[in-house]
Amino acid sequence: MNKSSIKHDKFIIVGDIVSPISLKELQCFDGYIQVEYGKITKIGTRETFTENKNAGHYKDIAVGHLSQGQFLLPGFVDCHTHAPQFPNLGLGLDRPLLEWLDKYTFPLENKYADRQFAANVYEKVVKRLLNNGTTTACYFGSLHLEGTLELVKSVVTHKQRALVGKVSMNVENNAGYFNKTENELRDVETFVKNVYAYKSHISENKEEIEFVLKTNPVCSNYTEVYDRCEILNKRCIMAHAVYLSECEMSIFARKGVSVAHCPASNTRLKSGLCPVRTLLDHNVCVGLGTDVSGGDSASILDAMRRAMDVSEHLLMTGGSGPALDWKEALYLATVGGAKALGLQDKIGAFGVGKSFDALVVDVGDPRGPIDNYTDSLLGTEALVDLAQKFVYCGDDRNIVQVYVNGEQVKHTLPPYASVATFPFFLCE
Amino acid sequence: MNKSSIKHDKFIIVGDIVSPISLKELQCFDGYIQVEYGKITKIGTRETFTENKNAGHYKDIAVGHLSQGQFLLPGFVDCHTHAPQFPNLGLGLDRPLLEWLDKYTFPLENKYADRQFAANVYEKVVKRLLNNGTTTACYFGSLHLEGTLELVKSVVTHKQRALVGKVSMNVENNAGYFNKTENELRDVETFVKNVYAYKSHISENKEEIEFVLKTNPVCSNYTEVYDRCEILNKRCIMAHAVYLSECEMSIFARKGVSVAHCPASNTRLKSGLCPVRTLLDHNVCVGLGTDVSGGDSASILDAMRRAMDVSEHLLMTGGSGPALDWKEALYLATVGGAKALGLQDKIGAFGVGKSFDALVVDVGDPRGPIDNYTDSLLGTEALVDLAQKFVYCGDDRNIVQVYVNGEQVKHTLPPYASVATFPFFLCE
Numbered sequence: 001m002n003k004s005s006i007k008h009d010k011f012i013i014v015g016d017i018v019s020p021i022s023l024k025e026l027q028c029f030d031g032y033i034q035v036e037y038g039k040i041t042k043i044g045t046r047e048t049f050t051e052n053k054n055a056g057h058y059k060d061i062a063v064g065h066l067s068q069g070q071f072l073l074p075g076f077v078d079c080h081t082h083a084p085q086f087p088n089l090g091l092g093l094d095r096p097l098l099e100w101l102d103k104y105t106f107p108l109e110n111k112y113a114d115r116q117f118a119a120n121v122y123e124k125v126v127k128r129l130l131n132n133g134t135t136t137a138c139y140f141g142s143l144h145l146e147g148t149l150e151l152v153k154s155v156v157t158h159k160q161r162a163l164v165g166k167v168s169m170n171v172e173n174n175a176g177y178f179n180k181t182e183n184e185l186r187d188v189e190t191f192v193k194n195v196y197a198y199k200s201h202i203s204e205n206k207e208e209i210e211f212v213l214k215t216n217p218v219c220s221n222y223t224e225v226y227d228r229c230e231i232l233n234k235r236c237i238m239a240h241a242v243y244l245s246e247c248e249m250s251i252f253a254r255k256g257v258s259v260a261h262c263p264a265s266n267t268r269l270k271s272g273l274c275p276v277r278t279l280l281d282h283n284v285c286v287g288l289g290t291d292v293s294g295g296d297s298a299s300i301l302d303a304m305r306r307a308m309d310v311s312e313h314l315l316m317t318g319g320s321g322p323a324l325d326w327k328e329a330l331y332l333a334t335v336g337g338a339k340a341l342g343l344q345d346k347i348g349a350f351g352v353g354k355s356f357d358a359l360v361v362d363v364g365d366p367r368g369p370i371d372n373y374t375d376s377l378l379g380t381e382a383l384v385d386l387a388q389k390f391v392y393c394g395d396d397r398n399i400v401q402v403y404v405n406g407e408q409v410k411h412t413l414p415p416y417a418s419v420a421t422f423p424f425f426l427c428e
Numbered sequence: 429m430n431k432s433s434i435k436h437d438k439f440i441i442v443g444d445i446v447s448p449i450s451l452k453e454l455q456c457f458d459g460y461i462q463v464e465y466g467k468i469t470k471i472g473t474r475e476t477f478t479e480n481k482n483a484g485h486y487k488d489i490a491v492g493h494l495s496q497g498q499f500l501l502p503g504f505v506d507c508h509t510h511a512p513q514f515p516n517l518g519l520g521l522d523r524p525l526l527e528w529l530d531k532y533t534f535p536l537e538n539k540y541a542d543r544q545f546a547a548n549v550y551e552k553v554v555k556r557l558l559n560n561g562t563t564t565a566c567y568f569g570s571l572h573l574e575g576t577l578e579l580v581k582s583v584v585t586h587k588q589r590a591l592v593g594k595v596s597m598n599v600e601n602n603a604g605y606f607n608k609t610e611n612e613l614r615d616v617e618t619f620v621k622n623v624y625a626y627k628s629h630i631s632e633n634k635e636e637i638e639f640v641l642k643t644n645p646v647c648s649n650y651t652e653v654y655d656r657c658e659i660l661n662k663r664c665i666m667a668h669a670v671y672l673s674e675c676e677m678s679i680f681a682r683k684g685v686s687v688a689h690c691p692a693s694n695t696r697l698k699s700g701l702c703p704v705r706t707l708l709d710h711n712v713c714v715g716l717g718t719d720v721s722g723g724d725s726a727s728i729l730d731a732m733r734r735a736m737d738v739s740e741h742l743l744m745t746g747g748s749g750p751a752l753d754w755k756e757a758l759y760l761a762t763v764g765g766a767k768a769l770g771l772q773d774k775i776g777a778f779g780v781g782k783s784f785d786a787l788v789v790d791v792g793d794p795r796g797p798i799d800n801y802t803d804s805l806l807g808t809e810a811l812v813d814l815a816q817k818f819v820y821c822g823d824d825r826n827i828v829q830v831y832v833n834g835e836q837v838k839h840t841l842p843p844y845a846s847v848a849t850f851p852f853f854l855c856e
Binding site for chain 1: 518519521695696724726727733740745751753797813819820823824
């Protein structure tokens with residue numbers, strides 16, 4: 001059994017398919033997706049598949065059938081995470097943002113001057129995100145040119161779709177984790193050939209806003225600081241955006257600036273409750289971010305649940321509603337993230353012409369946290385209910401296969417089947 | 429290799445030990461715990477163990493050594509969960525409490541009139557909670573006498589410590605899920621021989637409070653409804669307690685009534701944010717509950733994290749602080765729960781004379797969600813940091829062994845060791 005990456009140039013997957021269409025509409029149907037050279041070339045119902053098959057159309061193409069309890073879902077998009085901070089996952093989260101940076105984060109990130117250390121960690125980070133179903137990630141590296149290029153290398157090796165940014169910081173701090181401006185300009189010039197998206201933080205924490213406005217006295221708000229640098233455009237993804245004014249939201253909407261909503265880190269670092277519903281109502285594009293290690297989970301499933309929690313808690317305490325529901329959370333994790341990263345033509349949902357970035361979810365796998373009480377209930381539940389269970393209760397164990405651009409990058413053998421029903425597992 | 433329950437009458441475990449002492453104090457040390465016939469008979473440092481061993485004291489006793497990255501932790505206490513609702517885990521959570529009961533919960537609970545259905549589900553529920561480290565659970569069954577006795581049977585079979593209550597309801601509802609008062613009194617009389625604790629819900633949801641006060645016009649608050657029935661005492665555990673007045677909190681404190689804090693269901697069913705800090709400040713005893721399936725996770729680890737989230741969010745929106753930190757959450761999950769159930773002399777923390785209800789946590793297991801980047805970082809982190817990582821990021825995969833009353837009820841073989849370092853695995 002070859003457990004490394006398996007590639008078929010052309011294949012079809014037949015079974016249950018779940019794909020978010022809009023914030024409110026989730027498409028759930030029994031059908032097939034045909035993939036050729038990484039791109040989706042056909043999507044249809046099971047009836048159409050059967051007709052085509054009977055007409056002999058599929059003689060030269062690999063066909064895989066999903067099992068009961070399995071369904072296809074677009075891959076998750078993580079709009080904001082810090083690859084070098086993964087070794088600190090779950091550490092130091094009882095401190096507010098600026099204190100946490102000084103004591104935990106800057107000292108760790110300093111270690112990435114050691115290229116081998118960087119390579120060791122980044123190898124695991126990328127594999128971990130793929131295992132959790134994150135087919136596209138927008139990564140922050142560290143201040144180090146060579147270290148961050150190791151992250152790019154790991155992404156390429158493990159075939160993840162990613163935007164990788166080198167950190168630029170010229171503000172001095174206690175940990176000595178900053179760069180002189182002239183060195184930074186040189187490093188960024190070298191690095192920038194490898195990346196093509198602007199990424200930054202905005203308005204995460206009240207003390208941070210105060211500090212930013214103090215050091216930029218000509219600006220009347222945080223957004224203006226970036227706007228004067230002319231980086232506010234469609235390729236700009238701002239993380240957090242907890243305390244934007246109405247006026248700043250309007251600028252975001254007008255200039256096409258997106259928000260990476262990071263509910264875990266906003267709570268753990270005591271930053272605040274991001275009013276996602278208000279952002280959406282202002283036509284600001286929102287995706288989800290795990291923001292490790294301010295966030296304490298590498299999983300976008302966790303980000304979905306906490307986005308719902310935060311939205312519900314804001315509503316309970318006088319914020320505007322309705323609270324985000326699970327279909328909306330799933331939309332933000334897929335289509336919303338794709339839009340935020342300017343990749344909506346390529347990924348986020350299933351559509352002809354898009355890349356096949358997909359997960360095979362298995363809610364019937366007894367190793368996972370969803371127990372469908374196979375002998376009594378599985379098979380009686382509607383597909384939309386299985387999707388709902390996965391959003392609320394699933395974890396990486398329920399993500400049994402992951403595809404990026406048509407290439408399978410995660411394989412899990414079913415524990416309960418003597419013969420794998422999905423032929424991809426049978427490849428040598 | 430015998431993978432069923434393994435029992436040694438006398439044994440010693442040597443290694444890192446983590447035990448909550450108070451809300452603020454967590455004991456972390458390298459030492460040993462000696463267990464005889466289910467009870468802890470000695471606790472000491474590694475030095476004492478070595479001296480005793482060299483003096484030949486341990487010739488007749490099994491000794492197990494924990495590996496690097498492993499530590500002992502008291503078992504978790506789930507103060508409030510509904511065993512019959514597990515098949516609905518993650519379903520229907522976009523509705524408020526009373527609507528959710530009518531559409532999802534009562535129809536499912538009605539099925540437990542079928543004793544075999546009950547037996548099938550309860551078998552899985554108890555195993556699942558043990559797998560998640562819940563050594564003691566306070567279960568609600570259903571309205572059915574025989575069905576609920578199946579839950580008792582499953583608990584006994586799988587050797588979990590548990591309080592099991594039969595549900596009593598004489599208020600009519602659309603699902604027809606209620607009992608006539610005279611039948612109920614007869615059923616309860618039969619059932620009550622098997623249980624020894626009062627359990628009930630209180631003040632979960634504003635509409636619910638309104639309904640209760642309308643049907644009990646002589647009472648001025650929700651607490652008085654129960655007080656007039658004379659059930660408010662040290663053996664009474666109230667779930668939720670989201671909207672208690674100062675006056676009700678004082679009654680709770682004076683009468684020794686405990687609260688099972690269920691943050692997941694309070695959010696998912698739109699009930700509200702329970703002010704745990706305020707309850708603690710009023711000397712009300714608080715434990716944690718998963719409250720499946722209003723809650724969407726069977727894991728007390730999840731309840732700890734969400735208790736921290738809710739506490740932080742309350743503080744952000746004007747509630748009283750400081751927010752619960754991870755040590756306090758761990759205390760509520762162990763000692764707090766033990767006190768809430770009136771079992772503080774038996775379980776909750778490690779102490780001579782107490783039962784050995786314990787977890788072996790392994791944060792170094794690469795199958796789990798905590799990656800300690802073994803080659804670079806594991807071994808350099810303080811025990812308290814490993815405990816912190818487990819509370820924030822761990823799941824059932826990091827709980828490699830579970831003991832109830834000295835008996836091992838969960839076994840996971842280490843995937844990375846050619847020879848298991850813990851001799852219990854070598855038993856036939």
